[in-house]
Amino acid sequence: MAAVMFVWAIFRQLFPDEFQRDVRKYGKKVVSYVYPYVEITFHEYQGDSLFERSKAFVSIELYLSSNSSNRAKRLKANVVKNCESVVLSMDDYEEVTDEFKGIKIWWTSSKSIPQQRALFSYRGDEEKRYYRLTCKREHRDIITKNYLQHVLDEGKAIAVKTRQRKLYTNNKSENWSGSKRTIWSHIIFEHPSTFDTLAMHPKKKKDILDDLMMFSKSKDYYKKVGKSWKRGYLLYGPPGTGKSSMIAAMANLLEYDIYDLELTSVKDNTDLRKLLIDTSSKSIIVIEDIDCSLDLTGQRKEKKEESKEEEKDPVSKKVEEEKDKKSNGSEVTLSGLLNFIDGLWSACGSERLIVFTTNFLEKLDPALIRRGRMDKHIELSYCCFETFKVLAKNYLDLESHELFSTISRLLEETNMTPADVAENLMPKSFEDNAVGLKNPINPTNAASCLNKLIESLENAKEEARMKAEKEARIKAQEEAAKTIEKNEEKVQDTDAKLGDGEGKRADQDTDKVQFTDAKENGVTTA
Numbered sequence: 001m002a003a004v005m006f007v008w009a010i011f012r013q014l015f016p017d018e019f020q021r022d023v024r025k026y027g028k029k030v031v032s033y034v035y036p037y038v039e040i041t042f043h044e045y046q047g048d049s050l051f052e053r054s055k056a057f058v059s060i061e062l063y064l065s066s067n068s069s070n071r072a073k074r075l076k077a078n079v080v081k082n083c084e085s086v087v088l089s090m091d092d093y094e095e096v097t098d099e100f101k102g103i104k105i106w107w108t109s110s111k112s113i114p115q116q117r118a119l120f121s122y123r124g125d126e127e128k129r130y131y132r133l134t135c136k137r138e139h140r141d142i143i144t145k146n147y148l149q150h151v152l153d154e155g156k157a158i159a160v161k162t163r164q165r166k167l168y169t170n171n172k173s174e175n176w177s178g179s180k181r182t183i184w185s186h187i188i189f190e191h192p193s194t195f196d197t198l199a200m201h202p203k204k205k206k207d208i209l210d211d212l213m214m215f216s217k218s219k220d221y222y223k224k225v226g227k228s229w230k231r232g233y234l235l236y237g238p239p240g241t242g243k244s245s246m247i248a249a250m251a252n253l254l255e256y257d258i259y260d261l262e263l264t265s266v267k268d269n270t271d272l273r274k275l276l277i278d279t280s281s282k283s284i285i286v287i288e289d290i291d292c293s294l295d296l297t298g299q300r301k302e303k304k305e306e307s308k309e310e311e312k313d314p315v316s317k318k319v320e321e322e323k324d325k326k327s328n329g330s331e332v333t334l335s336g337l338l339n340f341i342d343g344l345w346s347a348c349g350s351e352r353l354i355v356f357t358t359n360f361l362e363k364l365d366p367a368l369i370r371r372g373r374m375d376k377h378i379e380l381s382y383c384c385f386e387t388f389k390v391l392a393k394n395y396l397d398l399e400s401h402e403l404f405s406t407i408s409r410l411l412e413e414t415n416m417t418p419a420d421v422a423e424n425l426m427p428k429s430f431e432d433n434a435v436g437l438k439n440p441i442n443p444t445n446a447a448s449c450l451n452k453l454i455e456s457l458e459n460a461k462e463e464a465r466m467k468a469e470k471e472a473r474i475k476a477q478e479e480a481a482k483t484i485e486k487n488e489e490k491v492q493d494t495d496a497k498l499g500d501g502e503g504k505r506a507d508q509d510t511d512k513v514q515f516t517d518a519k520e521n522g523v524t525t526a
């Protein structure tokens with residue numbers, strides 16, 4: 001070794017740099033003929049991208065941290081999900097081995113340190129980390145074709161599991177030139193709603209769960225039938241029946257991000273398309289209360305033109321003003337929205353759900369909600385006994401109680417939303433409770449909550465009865481008023497007819513007088 005080093009030192013002293021480089025190059029070539037291994041290097045930052053980590057590097061890091069980190073002796077700890085968990089990965093200059101179909105693979109983590117540091121450091125100056133894969137030459141094909149794909153897929157799946165999911169919303173933003181555009185901004189999505197906490201009929205719930213799970217596993221199916229991998233859900237029902245809770249449960253089940261699209265903040269159809277392109281895969285795009293979002297009848301232009309003609313009519317002017325207020329200056333049209341859902345651009349991502357919610361199904365344009373666009377229509381309705389049982393289990397830890405039969409009867413007789421039922425099942429005050437915060441649900445507490453619910457249901461029933469009576473009274477009054485009006489009209493008609501008759505008789509009398517006068521004067525008239 002000493003002799004080799006001595007010769008090398010002499011060589012470096014005596015020969016010029018270019019010659020040394022050539023010797024090194026050809027030396028490596030000679031070694032590669034006899035070297036029985038293949039090495040593949042994955043750099044953290046690749047090409048021109050100085051700020052974005054290479055996706056392959058991140059996937060490999062995640063794969064190795066979950067599969068091989070228990071074999072590494074020195075590990076690095078990364079905290080993920082808002083300090084909720086720690087992910088261990090190989091430290092620099094560590095080596096681990098992996099096995100794939102009986103083939104042994106070596107992974108080393110390393111970094112190259114720059115020779116000189118610039119005064120103002122930028123990404124390109126910093127240490128460059130990389131992973132190096134080494135395997136035997138004869139396994140080169142299987143490693144490059146199958147093993148690497150396996151590593152990338154596994155890494156991606158781990159990334160989805162460990163990432164912090166986000167809730168996006170669109171806002172208007174102004175750039176340096178003063179032009180406005182709409183962009184997504186986000187917060188960490190941490191809604192606790194799940195399909196376990198969602199109260200609805202178990203059969204219906206299972207149906208939705210199966211549908212979602214099937215969708216998430218149908219990548220190949222969608223490819224086979226030539227459809228982009230997305231599905232539309234229309235959730236409709238009165239306020240407080242769990243539409244938003246269901247969206248959160250869907251996102252938690254499938255581990256998707258949510259894009260909550262506020263249509264009134266979108267300038268026009270082009271802006272809408274840009275927003276669509278900026279969404280990621282594995283996400284739910286939500287438009288809540290779509291009936292209130294915009295005037296999406298597709299006839300806005302026509303109506304505007306019409307209203308120009310009716311400029312003097314103050315009523316139509318007011319209606320137009322109301323519509324403009326509702327759309328907040330947005331020029332998104334129905335056709336723009338239809339293109340957003342299933343136009344060419346909608347295929348720019350994959351594994352996406354599009355969810356519309358509405359309180360008034362009948363107000364929506366049929367084109368918007370036809371099957372194929374909104375594939376599944378889900379009605380969320382007033383609380384039935386099955387729904388109540390889920391709420392009782394969640395809120396009071398009760399599966400049965402002597403008061404359940406009364407509640408079941410009352411729920412059949414009156415309409416109450418799950419939101420109102422849930423509100424009644426909440427203990428009035430945790431401090432009042434003798435057990436305190438640690439266990440707010442004790443038998444006394446549960447019974448008092450159920451009694452509170454019974455009272456509310458009885459009140460609601462009474463209110464509904466009074467309302468129905470009042471409505472019936474108003475209707476009867478209206479009908480009576482209409483009958484009186486009709487009778488009056490009839491009387492007027494008869495009077496008018498009578499008046500006509502008398503007039504005719506008077507005319508005939510005049511004619512007769514004229515005829516007699518004519519006769520007397522010797523004139524005949526036809």
Ligand SMILES: Nc1ncnc2c1ncn2[C@@H]1O[C@H](COP(=O)(O)OP(=O)(O)OP(=O)(O)O)[C@@H](O)[C@H]1O
Pocket residue numbers: 197198199200238239240241242243244245246359418419420422
């Ligand atoms: N089906 C349900 N299961 C469990 N909780 C529910 C359900 N429906 C409503 N709730 C409760 O009521 C609250 C309001 O419900 P949510 O916002 O999901 O209703 P919504 O139908 O989206 O109402 P809106 O149409 O007004 O937006 C939720 O925070 C939840 O606690």
